Amino acid sequence: MKYFILLTDGAADYEVEALGGKTPLEAADMKNINAYARKGRVGMVKTVPEGIAPGSDAANLSVMGYDPRVYLTGRSPLEAVSIGIDMNDTDVAFRANIITVEGDGAYEDLIIKDHSSGDIPTEDADVLIKACNEAFETDKIKFYTGVSYRHCMIVHEGSTAYNLTPPHDVLDQKVGDNLPKGEGSEFITEMMKKSYEILDNHPINVARKEKGLNPANTLWIWGQGTKPALTSFEERYGIKGAAISAVDLIKGIAICAGLDSIDVEGATGNKHTNYDGKAKAAIEAYKNGTEFIYMHMEAPDECSHQGDMEGKVECLETIDEKIFAPIVKYLEEEGEDFRVLVIPDHRTPLVLRTHSREPVPFVLYDSTMKLDADENKSFCEKSGQTGLYFANGDELAEFFFTNK
Structure with a gap:
């Protein structure tokens, strides 16, 4: 079994008048992701517990299966790990x-x-x-x-x-x-x-x-x-994994969890990132025995922080075409069973230009499950509200990796 999480940072949003009352996820033409939504499952998940700020640190830990109420010691220590800083316990x-x-x-x-x-x-x-x-x-x-x-x-x-x-x-x-x-x-x-x-x-x-x-x-x-301490991802799930991101925070989480952190030349963490290079790196990792890829795409979040509505829609479409499509095509052609989860870590509404803590939508596809296609399902907030619901992100991760 192969596993693929596509993390579209900050992609979830509110309805935007300039988009005809649609959210960016609804407005974006994501024909590939939505094709798998129709034959998979959709839902909503609360990635950030009450009492914790809706940051990418807490939310990504949650999506990876680590309850931030237990494991979060701060954002910067995770980033410090990723750039090779050897922190003492009192640092x-x-x-x-x-x-x-x-x-x-x-x-x-x-x-x-x-x-x-x-x-x-x-x-x-x-x-x-x-x-x-x-x-x-x-x-x-x-x-x-x-x-x-x-x-x-x-x-x-x-x-x-x-x-x-x-x-x-x-x-x-x-x-x-x-x-x-x-x-x-x-x-x-x-x-x-x-x-x-x-x-x-x-x-x-x-x-x-x-x-x-x-x-x-x-x-x-x-x-x-302070210095973080995560339990080993491989020990928890018995899966060898890797993360691909331009962002030090995600690299740090990966390293602390015992995942490989794969660097890609030209990966910038914005809408001008090297999409093709990131997809190729993921496919190469699968070929070399990696069972799980955590593909983090920062661009939607950066566009929201900058109030760039057109850029947000455009980068979502590019992620669909240049990241999701080639990776899932490879997994299909290999013939091995696989699961895919497409999910934002949190909402970053364009009108706010910062994060918010409402639940986010997800698409979950399992090649071993043959469900009747539903044309009404897609990767967006409204569709997510019609499906599964998880009160905590780590519970969704447990479901994704273990089917329990």
């Missing part, structure tokens, strides 16, 4: 975004414009993170370059007891309304303010401004947590 990892703020006057009065700095290339971001390290590195604090705008800060013998806000949750709001809170958090605020002085007129950002690109002109620190 605290923080996500260090480099974001775009704009306006005049005091730092507190600036407006948070873009959490991704226009998807800044990693090679440019690396220069900026090194500049921050030169300014802030001590025997307790160090920055590490990640991918694009997503980076990591490690604090030795640090604290997690701060109230830190993800920048994508507060777009178009004042910096001063969203600065760190909690005892001892002042050092983070001062670091962020100082970083603006360092980065705003850095040659990298001067050049970006001249080209009409968003400058990566301040650090934004959030997502703190």
Whole structure:
């Protein structure tokens, strides 16, 4: 038996007036996924438990079968693992975004414009993170370059007891309304303010401004947590697996779970990613004995954060054509039994430009089950409400991998 999870990050949404009252999933022409929905099963699942923020960390753990109430220690530690940071038990990892703020006057009065700095290339971001390290590195604090705008800060013998806000949750709001809170958090605020002085007129950002690109002109620190400990995926399910993603968070979850993390050249984590390369990597992994592929596609989420409705619909159609279709075609032609799960981790509604916690739809197909085709079933929110329901994401994972 082969297993394939296609994770369409942030794909679930609300109805959009400009799409004729449809959601992006309804509006997108996903003829391949929907063909398997018609002969498979659809449903809804609550991937994020109450009391936990609807982040990709909690939601992807949930979809992979790990209850975030048990296993989630923070987002950044998972990302730290993926870029090779060997954390001590007393270390605290923080996500260090480099974001775009704009306006005049005091730092507190600036407006948070873009959490991704226009998807800044990693090679440019690396220069900026090194500049921050030169300014802030001590025997307790160090920055590490990640991918694009997503980076990591490690604090030795640090604290997690701060109230830190993800920048994508507060777009178009004042910096001063969203600065760190909690005892001892002042050092983070001062670091962020100082970083603006360092980065705003850095040659990298001067050049970006001249080209009409968003400058990566301040650090934004959030997502703190301690060293994670996941039980082995292979020990739990007896399945050898791998994850394919451009996002450090997903790579970190995979590594912590004992899955292989497959890198693909040109995989960017946005709508311009290397779709063909990711599909080929999955097929090659199957040929080499991998039984399970977790294919994570970040593009729908990024489009929602940017308010890019057309881009979201377009990338969903490309995922259907260039990711789902060739991989499932390979599985069909091999003749071995297989199961497929297509699912978002959470909703990222275009109108909100951030995550929400409502249940998300899924499509589940099992080649060993011959169901009567139902033309009314598709991969969307409305169709999902007519099918199965799981109150927790890890319960869906258990059902998918064990059929129990």
